Amino acid sequence: MASASGICCKSINLHAVTQTSGSTSISFTQTLPHGSQVSPFNSSSESLINKASDFRSLKDVQISARLIEVFLDLAKDNTSKNLETCGVLGASLEGRTYYVINIIVPKQESAINSCQALNEEEIFSIQNQQSLFPIGWIHTHPSQSCFMSSVDLHTQYSYQVMVPEAVGIVVAPNDNSRSYGAFRLTDPVGMRILKECQEKGFHPHPEPADGTPIYEDCCHIYTNPNLRLEVCDLR
Numbered sequence: 001m002a003s004a005s006g007i008c009c010k011s012i013n014l015h016a017v018t019q020t021s022g023s024t025s026i027s028f029t030q031t032l033p034h035g036s037q038v039s040p041f042n043s044s045s046e047s048l049i050n051k052a053s054d055f056r057s058l059k060d061v062q063i064s065a066r067l068i069e070v071f072l073d074l075a076k077d078n079t080s081k082n083l084e085t086c087g088v089l090g091a092s093l094e095g096r097t098y099y100v101i102n103i104i105v106p107k108q109e110s111a112i113n114s115c116q117a118l119n120e121e122e123i124f125s126i127q128n129q130q131s132l133f134p135i136g137w138i139h140t141h142p143s144q145s146c147f148m149s150s151v152d153l154h155t156q157y158s159y160q161v162m163v164p165e166a167v168g169i170v171v172a173p174n175d176n177s178r179s180y181g182a183f184r185l186t187d188p189v190g191m192r193i194l195k196e197c198q199e200k201g202f203h204p205h206p207e208p209a210d211g212t213p214i215y216e217d218c219c220h221i222y223t224n225p226n227l228r229l230e231v232c233d234l235r
Helices: 067-080 120-129 150-160 189-196
Strands: 011-013 025-029 060-064 086-094 097-105 108-110 115-117 133-140 167-171 180-185 215-217 221-224 229-233
Touching: 060 067, 067 097, 067 133, 067 167, 067 229, 086 115, 086 120, 097 120, 097 133, 133 150, 150 167, 150 180, 150 189, 180 189
Parallel strands: 011 025, 060 097, 060 221, 097 229, 133 167
Antiparallel strands: 025 229, 086 097, 086 133, 108 115, 167 180, 180 215
């Protein structure tokens, strides 16, 4: 497999996806009529659930309308074995909007209820080469519902402390009530709890005295049908 520094990207049409032998990266482009509108990633009802943060100060985040479909395809082998798959989202910044144009699927150790990225220096190398912001992460819950576990919350903290707009996308293909969602820690309450927590593995977090949730649905993330998406699969 090529090293992170030697990855070559290939632009193709989303409707006829192919990958040449030995390629570790694919570039997705989608051409739709001019004027196609962006849409909220979370439904309006979901976005109002536990809304405890002021999102007005956050920049918007736009993702490809095909991101979930593409990631599920990348994860299908693990999903069939009830193993989680994780990826890192890279974005460019234009004005007050982050555009997620890259998914890095790192080498990883997958389990039924967890996924650990390996060789993280490869991730940083790609992000630095392409001047990408680490705008968040995405992972599957093959046999669980769509929520953030205590371990997920610590992962989310590591992104959100760097970029306040960072999102954690959970894809739960077997959850009939909600198959995906984008979440973030509440700020300042959830961020403070995770900053002070020193525990490892799965563990409970204290409930805030004022009833504020530790995490919430994102209201600043939108899908864009015209957005290019590049996949760097390092596995």
